[in-house]
Structure formats: C-alpha cells, structure tokens
Amino acid sequence: MARTLISSGSTFEQEIGYSRAVVQGNWVFVSGTTGFDYSTMTIADGIEAQTEQCLRNIEAALQQAGAGLRDVVRVTYVLPDGSEFPKTWPVLRRFFGEIRPAAMMISAGLADPRMRIEIEVTALKGGGD
Numbered sequence: 001m002a003r004t005l006i007s008s009g010s011t012f013e014q015e016i017g018y019s020r021a022v023v024q025g026n027w028v029f030v031s032g033t034t035g036f037d038y039s040t041m042t043i044a045d046g047i048e049a050q051t052e053q054c055l056r057n058i059e060a061a062l063q064q065a066g067a068g069l070r071d072v073v074r075v076t077y078v079l080p081d082g083s084e085f086p087k088t089w090p091v092l093r094r095f096f097g098e099i100r101p102a103a104m105m106i107s108a109g110l111a112d113p114r115m116r117i118e119i120e121v122t123a124l125k126g127g128g129d
Helices: 011-016 047-064 082-096
Strands: 003-006 021-024 027-034 072-079 102-107 118-124
Touching: 021 047, 027 047, 047 082, 047 118, 072 082, 082 102
Parallel strands: 072 102
Antiparallel strands: 003 021, 021 027, 027 118, 072 118
C-alpha cells in the first residue's frame, strides 16, 4: 500500500521533519495544524481567526489527499488556555456541525506563544458519503 506525503509549504515541515498530512490507503492523517497563513507565515491575534485559518489549512491538506472535511472522523483540539475553547465553537460548528466527528480538547502549551489553537484530524476517504 503506497504512502503519500502532503506538504503545505510551511517552513516548519522542513525544519522539524514532518508532513502536513500522510495518506495511507483510504486514511488521511493531518498533523497538528495552527492558524498560520503559510503563504505569508503570519498569524492572526484572535483565537476565532486562528481557528478559521487552522481549518482552511486542514481543508487544503485534505483536498490534496483526495478527501474533504466531510471525511473527518476524529479531531483533536489543543489550546494553551482551555477557557478560550467556547470562543471557537461558532467556527467549529460552521465547519463540522453536520459532520460531527469524534472529538477531544486538550489544554497544553504550544510551540510558539502566538499560537492559541492547534487542530489535528484523521479522515477516512469516502467516510462522509
């Protein structure tokens, strides 16, 4: 079974040595993704804007893998300040409201103090059909 590596072009991938996503069979594993706009390597201040950008970045990786958000079966949210999680809910509902993947939120430090959320997903191609 062939393994396909997906890159976003983020400098972090090269520096750290990982892929934005790995496709193995019908499974797509998307790495923890932050709110950086990888085209400019900038990040917004607010958690809502960062959540939106995280999900756009994830959606782009899934599309490169031949999948989409509708295929997401599991999602993990990591926030340095867990009390901010409710602020993300309207954005998460917009992207995942009908999909309703299994989910977990963890409160833990992130690699850069500007990062207010990191999101990791697992998708099964065709799982949302």
